[in-house]
Amino acid sequence: MSLDFSFLTLKVINNIILTGLIFSIKLTLISMVLGIILGTLLAMMRLSKYKFLSSFALAYVTIIRSIPLVMVILWVFLLIPLFIGRSLGTEYSAIITFTLFEAAFYAEIMRAGIQSVKRDQANAGYALGMNYFQCMGYIVLPQAFRNMLPVLLTQTIVLFQDTSLVYAIGAFDLLKGFSIISKNFNRPVEAYILATIVYFIICFGLSYLVKRIQNRVRIVR
Amino acid sequence: MKNKFVHNALVFFAIFTMTITGAMANTLEKAKTTGKFTLAYRESSIPFSYLGEDGKPLGFGWEMCKLIAEEVKKETGRKDLVVESQAVTSQNRIPLIQNGTVDVECGSTTNNSERGKQVTFAINYFYTGTRFLVKADSGIKSINDLKGKKVVSTTGTTNYQILRNLNDEKKYGFELLGAKDHADALLMVESGMANAFGMDDILLYGLKASSKESAKLAVVGESIQVEPYAIMFRKDDPKFQALVNKVITNSIKSGEFEKAYKKWFQTNIPPKNVNLNAPMSKELKDNLKALSDKPAL
């Protein structure tokens, strides 16, 4: 069979592929930032001496990690309107879903990060008269974050790949862009080959970057 | 750790076994006090309710919804009533009606008795049955030609259910596949992965009209299990039900309904400026006289 990519005009790239790509990137970045914040809080709760907090965090992380993202996407889309009384639309729904979902994964990474900082350091902080939050904010978290930076970024690449699952609620992401092309031009083979190439370049490029960052972090330590 | 796993699971499900409240019974009362009335629209139910190129809803049902909003303005005596619009999907339309997010939906929702337990339907305003989209040169003319063939339908639709049940009862002997959306199902027929796409005929006409290779496709077969579409709103609200039915009845009697039908089903419509060429079915013609809201089974 012969491939025909002639449908790939500037207009198509601009209107369809870029629109999808921008949403995917936006979704990834916002969920990454919010997810790391929420994940760090969960990690702190998980390591807290209060049993209530640690069991809550453990339950949250365990449950989210054992159900498929597609189901979480469907849940949030179905439940949010029932609780807040109105629908948020697919974009916000997706952002909320990915933040809640990825937070469970970032939480495990941040927990390992916090545990990688020697206990003496926190104790030294307390000895200096710092309270828990000062100690975390000034001493533990910056190091934990730095130690875990490559892992956090690797998880973010996974997050970017996962954004392709928003098809379940019909949001317009990068993959949706390619499936629109496949339909409009009746060229599914070419459209999905292009999708593969674009995702590969982005993800491979990012993981190459992460490797470089990893080396730099290593040298500094 | 493992015990906690089980414990947490139980807590998680306990949260959901609690009841969720928050519905309001009287729509007109609600509109009067809040000054707001919300119409639900679908993003791609051509030509009932869908988004135009400017991103605003339009369609046959949408026009009906706007007439209803006008009537609500009159009935409540609030000229300043704010009419809002809200997108719904086939997954969330019923919960959103129930919890009061939207007040009325004029889309392509099948009026059946299962749903009738949860919402109320107005006078049926369209009838459609399941038919098949096939390649014109496939030689498939009816459901009897499908033995040993692959038939695709969209997951999450009543059509999938109808075809499955029919295949079981009448032993047509086709293999039923599920596609994640209409576009994928169409793609499967076009690429030969499925021989026929079973769906509401009106949606098939829309898909065929917007396909690049429209001439190579055909909608075939007798309509299977003709079902009514109807406007949907909250249950146990006789005042609002009377208002909606009055709007529909008036538009049928004044000839407005038929005009709107011609506009959306038999002339070129946006966004691709295609004509669906779907003449009024016998069932709909009959119901314009009977004015019934009888559900499908």
Place this chain on the structure above:
Amino acid sequence: MFTLDWSFLSKKVVGTQTYFSWLMTAWETTLTISLFAFVIAFTLGFLMGVLRTTQNKYLVLIGNIWTEIFRNIPVLVQIFLWYFVIPKIFPIFSKLPAFALAVIALGLFTSSRISEQVRAGIQSIPTDQRYASLALGLTTYQSYRFVLLPVAFRLVLPPLTSEAMNVIKNSSVAFAVSIAELTMYAIQVQEETARGIEVYLVVTALYFISALIVNLISIVVEKSIQIPHFIGGKK
């Protein structure tokens, strides 16, 4: 007012099938896809992971390319690729049922992740062991077979558990290509019964139980192969 109503489960679908028995069939499909995919993933992932730790740069290259390709393309795109693209380019694949294509796609995707774990596992073994075994006169094959792999296998078991759970979770995208598994059940049945919350609840619970089962299996396996006072031994 909204209350949960589970009566749909006992309703008839077709023939003798009820929504409950359909649910069980769907669960079985989810588990079957996952099992086959995991076998493929484990076999190829282990092989590729080992190749990447050998001294032969071509073997390393093969392992690396394999891993990078299947790791850097979203699983849903890979499924579409196997379903819509590969059969067009290589017609032989059009003879395979969708089930097999989904299994291959999931298996290859997961193999890249297992390959990463295996490579990391082998590389975390002190290099002394490799050299010691070579010094004892073992061939490369023997040093892997008798020294490195037994240790590596135990080391990668915990991450393998989470990969096994991932396969089950990722099998949910197979619904996009006509596989009647749990997610497809959720989407279809919530439409047929208009009982979205109940349907999602029961499907979510089954995914949860599946993860629990994998967890329990891995605990048993880990216990049975644990070497006392050695890596992998429980604290």
